[in-house]
Amino acid sequence: MRELSLTELAAESGVPERTIRFYISRGILDGPVRGGRSAFYTSAHRQRLDEVRKKQAGGLTLAEIEMEVGAQSGPPLPEPRGCWVYEVAPEVSVHVKSGLSPWRTRQVKSALAKLAASLRPEGGRQVEREGEER
Numbered sequence: 001m002r003e004l005s006l007t008e009l010a011a012e013s014g015v016p017e018r019t020i021r022f023y024i025s026r027g028i029l030d031g032p033v034r035g036g037r038s039a040f041y042t043s044a045h046r047q048r049l050d051e052v053r054k055k056q057a058g059g060l061t062l063a064e065i066e067m068e069v070g071a072q073s074g075p076p077l078p079e080p081r082g083c084w085v086y087e088v089a090p091e092v093s094v095h096v097k098s099g100l101s102p103w104r105t106r107q108v109k110s111a112l113a114k115l116a117a118s119l120r121p122e123g124g125r126q127v128e129r130e131g132e133e134r
Helices: 006-013 017-026 043-057 062-073 102-119
Strands: 083-089 092-097
Touching: 006 017, 006 043, 017 043, 043 062, 083 102, 092 102
Parallel strands: none
Antiparallel strands: 083 092
């Protein structure tokens, strides 16, 4: 197995180093065998770059090539989302997506206050607490 530096891989394949790094970040090309200063690439990396160029010449976009790779490695994970948790009653919590506009946040808080009031037992006190973002 021949070990190639990034510079050597770029020179042999005709693909600029910056593009190789981009392909790695998108999952189109596997990363180097080792990381750091001792990183190296193999003939398998060179072959994959040749495949990508052939697919592009055949009319595929990078997004389509990326989807092919993703289909081989399984379904993608959903993007994580943060939320606020409002406890409107001892046994009731409401989850609200974070990142709302200030106007929408005021609307939600007003609706939550009404919900909390409707769930409050007569003479009891209102329980409303802003949770931690997750």
